[in-house]
Amino acid sequence: MNQLTENVINWVKEKTAEINGKKVIVGISGGKDSTVVAAICVAALGKENVFGLLMPNGDQKDISDSFKVVDHLGIEHDIVNISEAFREIGAAIPGFYQSDAARTNLPARLRMSALYAYGQTINAIVMNTSNLSEDAIGYATLYGDSAGSLAPLSHLTTEEVMEIGDDLGLPHDLVHKTPIDGLQPLSDEDKLGFTYHEVNELIRKGVHGPHYDMIMKMYRSNKFKTDIIRIPYFDPHYANFLTAEHIE
16 A cells, blocks of 8 residues: 555544544445545444445436445445435426536535435534545536535545555446546546546646646636635645646
8 A cells, every 4th residue: 555545544534533523424426536535434444434325316327336336345325316306496496407507516415415414313424525636627516526524535636546546456447437427428528628637737747738728717717616615635745736826
């Protein structure tokens, strides 16, 4: 196990102890971020202290990946389907179904509400599963997946998250799964028009790739989200060329 993995595991141990927490809850989507966060928590606290919540919105095509995560880790889990709440709220708001932004972001906010309600019911800390690469370009829902009580990955790039997942011996297909929101067949990178690798090279090395201007425009437009949501986070003390002193 490399030093980064060991450090983030120790951070989870220390932070949960600081707030007198023993148990954590993780929303399990079947993607790499929630998979890696759950695995870090198992390594830090033991599988008996990690609870996985699956929250499909109706039918979820890749729900089998979520079950694969909880089965691999051996953690207790439950399912809360948010479809009825989504439909009722949507039906109550005039013009809701004509707004792509509203339809896209409501499920993430419903899932975070479910996580906190379930977490308080079982006395568990809600773990944030955002990563630095997605946060940098605004690929997170304000008060949805950007929320939580502790953030192990929010200052780690997608490639560093995958590195930790590999270190922890997680299934390769889960750790290296292509990011996709499930709303359409295009991957996140296809919709963005650039790769997370290009974002990561900019963040860690200051490399200005072919889509630099586009990335910086998205960063500046969405920075308010990370400024508003201030969650205790694991700091790997790596270079970040998206900080103010590097972009002014």
